[in-house]
Amino acid sequence: MVYNTGCSGAFPKKAALYQQAKDTMNGNITAVVLDNGLQVILKEVHSSPLISSWLWYRVGSRNEVEGSTGLSHWVEHMLFKGSKQFPKGSIMRLVDRYGGETNAMTSQDFTAYYETLPSTQVDLALQIEADRMSNALFELEEVESERTVIIAEREESENEPVYVLQENLAATAFQVHPYHHQIVGWKADIEHITRDELVAHYQHYYTPDNAVLIIVGDLQPAELMKRIEGLFGSIKPGSTVSNRISPEPPQRGERRVVVRLPGSTPIIQIAYHTPAVAHPDYLPLLILNGVLSGGSAPFNGSGMLARSARLYLALVETQLASSVGSYYHVSLDPTLFNIYAVVRQGRRSDEVERALFEQIERLQQEQVSADELRVAIRQTQAQLAYANESAARQALALGMLTIVDRYTRLDGFLDELATVTPNDVLRVAQSYLSADNRIVGWFEPLPGGAL
Amino acid sequence: MIYSLPITPQRIVRRQFANGLTVVLCENQASASVALEGDILAGGYFEQPGQDGLANLTASLLRRGTQEHSFQALNQLLDDVGASLSASADDLHVNISGQVLADDLPLLLKLLAEMLTEPAFDDTEFTKNRGQVLTNLGIYQNNTGYRAARAFSEALYPAGHPYARSSFGTLPSVASLENKDIRCFYKTYYHPGTCILVICGAVHVQQLLGELERLFGGWLVTTPLPSANVPMVATPAGITRAEVPLPDKSQVDLMWGAIGVSRLDPDYYAARMADVVLGRLGLMGRLGSRIRDELGLAYYASSHLESGIGPVPWFISAGVNPASIGRAIEELRSLVRGMREQPISDEELDDCRSFLIGSMPIELETNVDIAEQILSIEKFQLGYDYLLRYPDVINHVTKDDIRRVVYEHLDPDRYVLALSGTF
Numbered sequence: 001m002v003y004n005t006g007c008s009g010a011f012p013k014k015a016a017l018y019q020q021a022k023d024t025m026n027g028n029i030t031a032v033v034l035d036n037g038l039q040v041i042l043k044e045v046h047s048s049p050l051i052s053s054w055l056w057y058r059v060g061s062r063n064e065v066e067g068s069t070g071l072s073h074w075v076e077h078m079l080f081k082g083s084k085q086f087p088k089g090s091i092m093r094l095v096d097r098y099g100g101e102t103n104a105m106t107s108q109d110f111t112a113y114y115e116t117l118p119s120t121q122v123d124l125a126l127q128i129e130a131d132r133m134s135n136a137l138f139e140l141e142e143v144e145s146e147r148t149v150i151i152a153e154r155e156e157s158e159n160e161p162v163y164v165l166q167e168n169l170a171a172t173a174f175q176v177h178p179y180h181h182q183i184v185g186w187k188a189d190i191e192h193i194t195r196d197e198l199v200a201h202y203q204h205y206y207t208p209d210n211a212v213l214i215i216v217g218d219l220q221p222a223e224l225m226k227r228i229e230g231l232f233g234s235i236k237p238g239s240t241v242s243n244r245i246s247p248e249p250p251q252r253g254e255r256r257v258v259v260r261l262p263g264s265t266p267i268i269q270i271a272y273h274t275p276a277v278a279h280p281d282y283l284p285l286l287i288l289n290g291v292l293s294g295g296s297a298p299f300n301g302s303g304m305l306a307r308s309a310r311l312y313l314a315l316v317e318t319q320l321a322s323s324v325g326s327y328y329h330v331s332l333d334p335t336l337f338n339i340y341a342v343v344r345q346g347r348r349s350d351e352v353e354r355a356l357f358e359q360i361e362r363l364q365q366e367q368v369s370a371d372e373l374r375v376a377i378r379q380t381q382a383q384l385a386y387a388n389e390s391a392a393r394q395a396l397a398l399g400m401l402t403i404v405d406r407y408t409r410l411d412g413f414l415d416e417l418a419t420v421t422p423n424d425v426l427r428v429a430q431s432y433l434s435a436d437n438r439i440v441g442w443f444e445p446l447p448g449g450a451l
Numbered sequence: 452m453i454y455s456l457p458i459t460p461q462r463i464v465r466r467q468f469a470n471g472l473t474v475v476l477c478e479n480q481a482s483a484s485v486a487l488e489g490d491i492l493a494g495g496y497f498e499q500p501g502q503d504g505l506a507n508l509t510a511s512l513l514r515r516g517t518q519e520h521s522f523q524a525l526n527q528l529l530d531d532v533g534a535s536l537s538a539s540a541d542d543l544h545v546n547i548s549g550q551v552l553a554d555d556l557p558l559l560l561k562l563l564a565e566m567l568t569e570p571a572f573d574d575t576e577f578t579k580n581r582g583q584v585l586t587n588l589g590i591y592q593n594n595t596g597y598r599a600a601r602a603f604s605e606a607l608y609p610a611g612h613p614y615a616r617s618s619f620g621t622l623p624s625v626a627s628l629e630n631k632d633i634r635c636f637y638k639t640y641y642h643p644g645t646c647i648l649v650i651c652g653a654v655h656v657q658q659l660l661g662e663l664e665r666l667f668g669g670w671l672v673t674t675p676l677p678s679a680n681v682p683m684v685a686t687p688a689g690i691t692r693a694e695v696p697l698p699d700k701s702q703v704d705l706m707w708g709a710i711g712v713s714r715l716d717p718d719y720y721a722a723r724m725a726d727v728v729l730g731r732l733g734l735m736g737r738l739g740s741r742i743r744d745e746l747g748l749a750y751y752a753s754s755h756l757e758s759g760i761g762p763v764p765w766f767i768s769a770g771v772n773p774a775s776i777g778r779a780i781e782e783l784r785s786l787v788r789g790m791r792e793q794p795i796s797d798e799e800l801d802d803c804r805s806f807l808i809g810s811m812p813i814e815l816e817t818n819v820d821i822a823e824q825i826l827s828i829e830k831f832q833l834g835y836d837y838l839l840r841y842p843d844v845i846n847h848v849t850k851d852d853i854r855r856v857v858y859e860h861l862d863p864d865r866y867v868l869a870l871s872g873t874f
Binding site: 047048049080088089092093096097098099100101116118144145146147148149150151152153154155156158159160161262264265294295304306307308309312313316317319322323342343344345346375378379380381382383385386388389390391445448 | 481482483484522523526527530531532533534535550551552579582583585586587589590592593594595697698699700701702732733734740743744745746747748749750751770771772801802805806807808809810811812813815816817818819872
């Protein structure tokens, strides 16, 4: 149990807090691989009578080919539409009955299913996931009704210019690698995917040797491991999962994309090809991201808007943009580092684009200060502490990092960040944030949008 | 482990200072952070006609500089320690939120005290902030969800009613605001007597109390104590349909509903349970089960009962393809009719009760969760034994109560419907 006993007075000492943030990240972990290949990671946190159970599959939109994009996301939907022991609708109903939460998410690199429940109900989470790992029904009628639901989900996104810009920008950035398409898939593909394709995708990727089970919370590992072995141990492993994904060739010159739709406000997005999490340059780029717009705990899904960071000062404070930011995807394969700005009323897109480029050039010409480096790390530390109050957010971090690299990296994450030097940041800015390596996207509002 | 509720009379320390400001503290040493939630009765209710958005702009300007620290100095101090501190306004209230590592709490509190008691309201910051709001309002004008919600509120409430207005204001109203309006609004309506500050996290409450009294006890004003009496509104007499066409949209956002049940009404719990059955339980309740799961008409279709004082809205929202609008409306009306005409099943009642009672540990997991719950208890004067009583309250609501409250508030033939998209 994490309990801060080392403090005195109203406010605990910094050193104690730093140690606690580290302990909370990765203490009390039991990690086992079952004979069928299922990786199991259990983490004891006894601050609340809860568990958060997450089953991760190493499959996402990166495992799809053109013509059947959106398969992974659709399979995720179908796993709530009935399995052998859990008829359609029963999973959410049962979890609600105990006051729990359940949902799922599909990304480019993974699909994850989770249940957060009172710790006395951990078995329900295990039963649900063990059953739908291999017994999902994919009834034809359910496949068809879900087709229109997914089209509606896509249409909801299409209503937003920022989504349309993002989709076009990614499709322009990735010409070979499947990060080319969005997770939901192209509409034409959703309209034509068949039940057989969904089932084949499910059977190929939903196997214990392609999955990671992570449970964080008020648990007893030895007892729980026996139950996991009992429920999952007999599920047969799959054939070796094919992972032949063509890497994106180097980009040889700036690319531009313009999206025009009715609207009122221009948006600028600039993306650079950058390496994946496992690459040594990930951390300097993460610090660079913090210097531009604020530190983050990326594996926990946490970040902050720092109004003293460079982008805000250079664009919002100067009244060029109404909002601005940057983000760096957590990914298995090389990805994009993004900066964006919403153009303020009365200003022009080219002015804003120029100001964004100037901030990039500054990073390439001079080292960031030691103070900027320190603040970015401190912000990350705070974001970690906030996120770690939640069992689900801890499980999210463990799972995401297991998929894209290795969870043990959480142990020394703050220490690793602290090794980044101003020169490292300068080097990655020069290496990756070049004009030839960038994709520039503009949303240009057409007349006819409401005002 | 044995669960002990974080909010009980024994665990809460509540004080009211001589100036009327209320502080509520909850020590939770299980994490390294502290959450702060605050409330002041200085929301849109107090705006004069034509000044829509004034309350929100005033609240956001609190964070943009004090007599001692400029906006950038505040940003630097808070960013340096990874803290957040913000203020915004809704229909009635100013909402304050902050989060900080425990050892930096003194800094956060000092800056909050400056914001509340000696804001700068600098002309340059006013101009910058107003411009950002105007740009955002421009973006909202092309957002189908926002436009449907605005059309719904404007059709459900009479003109001038505080719940008819948008807390963001309108393009013309915000454009017409001046910094002197901000100063005047602050001077007239910001009063320690309506201010509640809740702090939860790794603190020692007795020492913190002294610090809070030192920082906030000297906030004195001579203006009258503001109070709000939100006018009641009759339920719709018939069908009102409001359409906001926007070009080139793939999906239509719809809102359907009527006047709901005040948080202070004894029927609130029955209404809350009806809302859970209609649009929350499982995959968005009966609405999700029918409109999404069976018919595939929408990605989302759910109901929402606002938790507020007076004639709050109770509505169903959904995003549908333009070709499915008619079918979706008929289906949701049919589901409402079903809730009026037949009691919910025993299974639904049991599930609803166990969901509402069982979800407490999840809803109270983090310091932010706990602080928000405390603020709600304080605002609605529910008493700090509220969570101890809560299971009994829920278990005493009957199927007849639920049917009656739906019958009294939702009618498939008397409602407001708002749509926005490309028809």
